[in-house]
Amino acid sequence: MDFDLSKPQKLLKDSARGFLGRECKPERVRELMETDTAHDDKLWQSIADQGWTGLVVPEEHGGLGLGLVELAAVSEEMGRACLPGAFLSTLTAASLIERAGSVAQRAKYLEPIATGELKATVAFLEESASWDVDSIKFKAIQGGGKFQLSGTKLFVSDAEVSDLLICVARSGKDGLALLPVERGAEGLSVTPTSSMDGTRKLCAVGFDNVTVAEADVFGADGDARGALKGALEVGIVALCAEMVGGMQWVLDTTVEYAKTRRQFGRVIGSFQAVQHQCADMLLLTESARSATYYAAWALTEGDPSASAAVSIAKAYCSDAYREVGNRGVQVHGGIGFTWEHDLQLYYKRSKSSETLFGDATFHRERIARLIVDAEK
Amino acid sequence: MDLNLTANEQQFRDEFRAWLKINTPEEWKGSTSAEDRHEYIEYLRDWQRNLYEGGWAGISWPKEYGGRGVTLMEQAIFQEELARANAPQLIGTIGLALVGPTIIATGTEEQKSRYLPKILSGEEIWCQGFSEPNAGSDLAALGTKGIRDGDDFIVSGQKTWTSFAQMADWCLLLVRTDAEAPRHKGLTCLLADMRSEGVSVRPLRQMSGDSGFNEVFFSKVRVPASQVLGEVNKGWTTAITALMNERAHVGTGAQVVFKRNLEALIARSRTIERNGRPASEDPIVRQKLAQAYLELEILRLNTKRALTSLSKTGTPGPEGSTQKLYWSEMNQRTQQIAQEILGPYAQLKDFDNGLWEYAYLRARGNTIEAGTSEIQRNIIAERVLGLPKSY
Numbered sequence: 001m002d003f004d005l006s007k008p009q010k011l012l013k014d015s016a017r018g019f020l021g022r023e024c025k026p027e028r029v030r031e032l033m034e035t036d037t038a039h040d041d042k043l044w045q046s047i048a049d050q051g052w053t054g055l056v057v058p059e060e061h062g063g064l065g066l067g068l069v070e071l072a073a074v075s076e077e078m079g080r081a082c083l084p085g086a087f088l089s090t091l092t093a094a095s096l097i098e099r100a101g102s103v104a105q106r107a108k109y110l111e112p113i114a115t116g117e118l119k120a121t122v123a124f125l126e127e128s129a130s131w132d133v134d135s136i137k138f139k140a141i142q143g144g145g146k147f148q149l150s151g152t153k154l155f156v157s158d159a160e161v162s163d164l165l166i167c168v169a170r171s172g173k174d175g176l177a178l179l180p181v182e183r184g185a186e187g188l189s190v191t192p193t194s195s196m197d198g199t200r201k202l203c204a205v206g207f208d209n210v211t212v213a214e215a216d217v218f219g220a221d222g223d224a225r226g227a228l229k230g231a232l233e234v235g236i237v238a239l240c241a242e243m244v245g246g247m248q249w250v251l252d253t254t255v256e257y258a259k260t261r262r263q264f265g266r267v268i269g270s271f272q273a274v275q276h277q278c279a280d281m282l283l284l285t286e287s288a289r290s291a292t293y294y295a296a297w298a299l300t301e302g303d304p305s306a307s308a309a310v311s312i313a314k315a316y317c318s319d320a321y322r323e324v325g326n327r328g329v330q331v332h333g334g335i336g337f338t339w340e341h342d343l344q345l346y347y348k349r350s351k352s353s354e355t356l357f358g359d360a361t362f363h364r365e366r367i368a369r370l371i372v373d374a375e376k
Numbered sequence: 377m378d379l380n381l382t383a384n385e386q387q388f389r390d391e392f393r394a395w396l397k398i399n400t401p402e403e404w405k406g407s408t409s410a411e412d413r414h415e416y417i418e419y420l421r422d423w424q425r426n427l428y429e430g431g432w433a434g435i436s437w438p439k440e441y442g443g444r445g446v447t448l449m450e451q452a453i454f455q456e457e458l459a460r461a462n463a464p465q466l467i468g469t470i471g472l473a474l475v476g477p478t479i480i481a482t483g484t485e486e487q488k489s490r491y492l493p494k495i496l497s498g499e500e501i502w503c504q505g506f507s508e509p510n511a512g513s514d515l516a517a518l519g520t521k522g523i524r525d526g527d528d529f530i531v532s533g534q535k536t537w538t539s540f541a542q543m544a545d546w547c548l549l550l551v552r553t554d555a556e557a558p559r560h561k562g563l564t565c566l567l568a569d570m571r572s573e574g575v576s577v578r579p580l581r582q583m584s585g586d587s588g589f590n591e592v593f594f595s596k597v598r599v600p601a602s603q604v605l606g607e608v609n610k611g612w613t614t615a616i617t618a619l620m621n622e623r624a625h626v627g628t629g630a631q632v633v634f635k636r637n638l639e640a641l642i643a644r645s646r647t648i649e650r651n652g653r654p655a656s657e658d659p660i661v662r663q664k665l666a667q668a669y670l671e672l673e674i675l676r677l678n679t680k681r682a683l684t685s686l687s688k689t690g691t692p693g694p695e696g697s698t699q700k701l702y703w704s705e706m707n708q709r710t711q712q713i714a715q716e717i718l719g720p721y722a723q724l725k726d727f728d729n730g731l732w733e734y735a736y737l738r739a740r741g742n743t744i745e746a747g748t749s750e751i752q753r754n755i756i757a758e759r760v761l762g763l764p765k766s767y
Contacts, residue, residue, distance in 0.1 A: 001385060001449050002378050003677070003684040009377065069377050255761050270764040272750070275757030282756055283698055290677035291670075297379055312670040364666035365659070371669050372642055372656050 003293070005073060013073040019050060020081035026342045029082050033198030033345070038084035039119075039161040047087065048116020056234070057094055061110035068234065068296040072241035079245030082345045084199035086119045086158035088242070092235035093120035093166055099227035100178050100219030109164065109180075120164040122231070123153035123205050131358035133168075133176065133228060140169035140177045145214050147171065147179055149187075149207040157356070159190045159203035166218065167207070168228065176225050178218035185210055197352035199345065233299055233310045236357045240292040243317040243353050246346050247285040250328040253343065254278060257332055268331070277327045284320040291316045308370045315363035321350040379680065381453075388450045389457060395430055396461040404464060417543050420467035424498030427466075433496045434472050441480055441488065442496050448687045452679065459632030470540055471495035471502035475548045478565075478618045482606040487567065491546070503544035505535040505568070505592060506615060512537075513751045515550075516559045516612065520594060522551035522566065524601070529553065529566060531574075531597040537745070541577045541590040544570050549599075550615050553608055563611035567603045574598075584737040619747075620696060631679065634672055634707060637735060640728070641665070641714050648718060661717055668710045675703055694759035701752040704742035711739040 005013065023046055032038045047053060056071050057063025071091075078087060094113045097106060097120075112118035128135050140147040149167060159165060163183045171177035181188055187208040195202050219227050255278055258269030268274050295309040303309070325347045329336035336343050354360070381389065404419055427433045436451045437443025446454070458466075466472060476495045479487055494500040511518035520533025531551055541547070547568045554562030570577075574597040579587040606614040642665055645656040655661045682695045714732050715722045722732035743749040757763040 001381055001680065001684070003680045004688075005377055255763065258763060267764060269757075270766050272754065272757075272766045275761075275763050275766060276750070276753040278761055278763065279701070279753035279756035282761060283702060286681075286698060287674045287678055287702065290681050291674050293377065294379070294677045297377055301380075308673075312673055315666070315670055316674060361663065364663045364670070367666035367670060368662035372645065372662055372665055 003290075005069070009070055009073050012070055013077060016050075016052075016074045016077035017080065019046075020077055020083060024081040024083050026082070026345070029084055029199060029342075029345055032084040036192050036201070037158070037161045038199055038201050039086060039158070040084075044085060044119070045116050048114070051114075052087070053090060053094075053116050054110075054114025056091070057110050057114045058098065061098075061106060062114040063110065067300040068237050069293060069300060071234075071238055072293055072296040075238040075241035076245035076248070079242030079349075080249045082199055082246065082249070082342075082349055086121065086161055088200075088235060088238055089121035089158040089162065090119050091238055092231055093122050093162075093164065095234040096122060096166055096178065096227060096231035097218065099230050100222060100224060102218075105180075105216075105218060118163045119158065119161055120166065121156055121158050121162040123156045123159065123165055123167045125155040126151075126153060129155065129355075131232075131362055133225065136168060136170055136176070138167070138169045140167075140171040140179055140212075142171060142214070147177065147212045147214065147217065149179065149181070149210040149212065151207055153205045153207070155193075155202045156190075156205050157203075158201055159205050160192055160201065165205065167205075176228070178224050178228065179212045180216055180218060181207075181210055181212060187211075195352070197348040199349060200352050200356075202352075229307075232357060233307070236310050236314050237292065237296045237299060239353055239356060240288070240295065240313045240317045243321045243350070244285065244289045244292050246349055246353075247281070247288060247321050247324045250324050250343065250346050251278070251281045251285050254281065254328040254331050274331055277331050281324045281327050284324050288313075288317045288320045308367060311363040311366040311370075314357060315360040315367065318354040318360040318363070322354055325350045381449075385447075385449055385453060388446065389453045392432065392454060392457050393461075395432065396457060396463060399426055399430060400461045400463045401426075403462065413542070417467065420464055421498050421501075423464050424466060424468050428497045433468075433498070434476060434492075437476060437480060437492075437496075441476075441492050448683050452683055456632055459630075459636075467540070467543070468495060468498045468501055470504050470544075470548075471500070471546075474504060474618050475502045475546075478548065478614060479567075479605065481617055482565075482614050486602075487605065491567065500545040501540060501543050502546045502548060503538050503541040503570070503590075503592075504618065505538055505541075505547045505549040506619075507537045508534060509536050513748055515615070516563070518550060518552060518563070520549075520551045521555070522553045522564055522599070524553070525598075527601050528598045529564075529601060529604075531566070531568065531594045531599055533594055535592040535594070536580070537589045538577075538592050539589045541570070541592050542579050542587070546570060547592070548605070548618065549594075550611055553611075557609060560612045562609055563615070564608050565605040565611040565614040566599045567605055568594075568597065568599050572597045572599070582737075583740065584734055630703065630707075631672070631676060634675075634703075634710070637714075637731070638665075638668055638672060638710065640731070641668075641717065644728070645717055648721070655717055664713045664716065668713050671706045671709070675706060678702060694755050697747070697752040697755040698760070700746060701749055701756070704749060707739045707742050711736040 023043060032040055051064050052074055054063030055066050055074060059065040090113060094110060097109050126138055138151045140149055165181045167179045167181055169177050169179060187210040189206040191204045193202050193204055258274050258278060259267055261268050291313040295313040298306040298309040329343055329347060335341050401423055404416060434442060435444040435446045435454055439445045476492060479491055506515060508518045508520060522529040522531050547570055549566045549568040550563055551566060552562050553564040574595040576593045578591045580589055580591060581587050645661055646654050648655045650658045682699055685695060715736055718732055721727045725733055758765055
């Protein structure tokens with residue numbers, strides 16, 4: 001048993017840290033968060049050139065075909081750099097296409113995603129803001145060889161820059177349809193919503209009689225529900241890894257500050273009240289890391305514990321990142337509360353990450369279904 | 377990264393599991409109170425002798441000293457299997473996990489051949505005489521004296537929180553042999569015979585009702601100078617070796633016990649009512665059970681990561697402190713959840729054999745024993761994060 005990154009995995013992670021250290025400095029993050037889209041064509045293309053947009057895309061579709069542990073290693077560094085933009089949205093959409101798309105659909109979309117030409121997102125949430133698939137009310141009306149979509153999807157990440165949007169809708173009695181809508185489709189409108197975390201843009205997406213041909217729907221003859229669950233699990237693992245990277249940045253930055261900031265004639269890191277905050281931050285960060293990499297491994301291996309592992313990781317990371325952020329700001333004191341200090345980027349990212357794909361309460365309930373309801 | 381057991385690890389597990397299936401004794405149903413202790417001790421000694429004869433005692437020790445030289449992973453598997461089989465505690469655990477490895481690291485050849493075989497067989501039980509009434513977290517403040525007199529040291533003073541002292545034959549004893557030297561530089565480790573004249577043991581009753589540890593009084597006890605472990609006045613280094621082993625050791629075996637305990641709580645939540653429905657259907661109860669479950673699962677994963685890192689670096693380091701901090705606080709939270717879900721039933725001594733009442737009270741000690749949470753956080757801050765010493 002070996003619970004550590006292999007040499008190639010470590011190399012990949014180190015090179016990601018080096019690359020993001022050069023290409024995604026905090027000043028750049030700040031510039032992008034002030035824009036409407038948090039997107040930068042040049043940065044996106046260089047990310048694609050690293051192979052990251054195709055990291056887990058199968059080789060036959062132009063990707064690297066790597067596993068989720070590798071994805072987690074790279075995502076951790078993205079979180080450490082607080083990388084803005086559509087990586088996570090596109091990853092989740094690509095995972096959905098890979099699971100639900102026909103051969104032709106996979107060929108059509110996955111290769112451009114891998115090369116960086118195509119960005120995509122999944123439109124899931126509605127007014128209820130619930131990540132439970134059973135709470136979806138949005139209906140796709142089938143007739144005349146096509147589906148008609150009318151209604152609104154909310155909190156859709158990066159919809160404004162996405163070339164492809166996959167709408168999750170109810171169809172028939174209790175069926176689920178995954179409907180691809182391309183940018184510029186007749187009746188589609190995207191409105192950015194201003195939100196706490198400027199590095200991950202959320203949009204309201206309006207559908208006014210948007211039509212999708214029956215032949216274009218994903219997972220028409222398969223298991224749309226299963227595909228959606230699988231794709232979201234990939235997104236959750238990547239998000240948790242990002243959160244771990246963010247926690248690590250907050251921890252490192254806070255410890256560094258505690259070693260240099262002086263009060264009462266000594267560095268504040270020599271006071272136990274400060275030391276114990278830092279020790280707890282370390283414990284939270286490392287525990288989040290264990291949970292996340294285990295989930296990545298279990299999903300890749302198809303381990304029976306994988307679904308529970310994913311929810312355990314998301315429940316823990318959601319609480320832990322917020323808590324690490326709280327303590328980090330507290331140790332910094334006044335400077336940590338300013339706009340000027342980069343802590344605010346991570347503090348806000350922890351909040352948007354907490355709710356994305358379901359918060360701790362949501363995932364604890366999912367764990368309860370697996371461990372409390374399961375018959376002994 | 378590969379979390380599957382290797383072929384060797386799997387073979388090791390299967391072999392030990394098969395052995396346990398045949399050899400694990402019936403659970404002790406008798407009393408463990410002071411009056412009947414003798415019988416219970418014999419039962420535990422028999423169990424360790426049985427392990428020894430099967431080649432399953434001190435498995436982490438090098439082969440030349442009677443161990444199996446197994447890997448850290450296999451040690452963890454060993455602990456898991458013991459707990460899974462509901463096997464009795466190891467009466468010689470201080471000797472096996474703490475004293476033995478320290479003698480192997482710093483003892484003379486005579487000491488090794490004299491003591492190691494009897495630690496393995498359980499013939500001689502050890503305790504650890506470190507803490508004192510005025511030297512707990514601040515161990516280097518200890519005041520028990522060892523004064524040189526010819527070929528002996530004359531030991532006077534008091535030790536406390538000494539587990540197993542009431543049944544121990546020997547004590548790994550830390551005493552001050554140079555009162556003039558700086559505090560860390562005047563200490564010496566002795567291998568002291570608990571049957572020596574002048575040693576007296578008084579069991580301490582814990583709030584949970586049992587007497588796991590003791591006070592030990594030394595009144596002009598003669599310990600031959602040949603019984604020094606390591607060098608005179610270099611006892612601090614020896615003691616640290618022992619303490620690192622202690623922290624690295626605790627927790628792996630406890631995990632399966634925690635798991636059994638949580639499974640029992642989940643099962644109970646299905647039979648106990650809340651608002652006219654099984655408690656297991658109550659959303660708040662479900663949240664709490666899930667939180668307890670996920671925290672325990674992460675303990676398991678943290679342990680596996682720590683073991684991987686230990687396997688690569690060799691000696692137990694400050695990572696042991698993060699483990700200790702995590703499991704002790706987790707167990708307290710989980711026991712509180714059990715109390716909330718079961719309400720006053722959890723306080724009854726005849727509900728589930730008093731399991732919840734005992735577990736809650738016993739957990740209270742977890743953040744104090746083997747280094748308080750405060751000390752663990754100090755160690756993490758200084759030795760992992762590199763912050764300056766605070767005291």
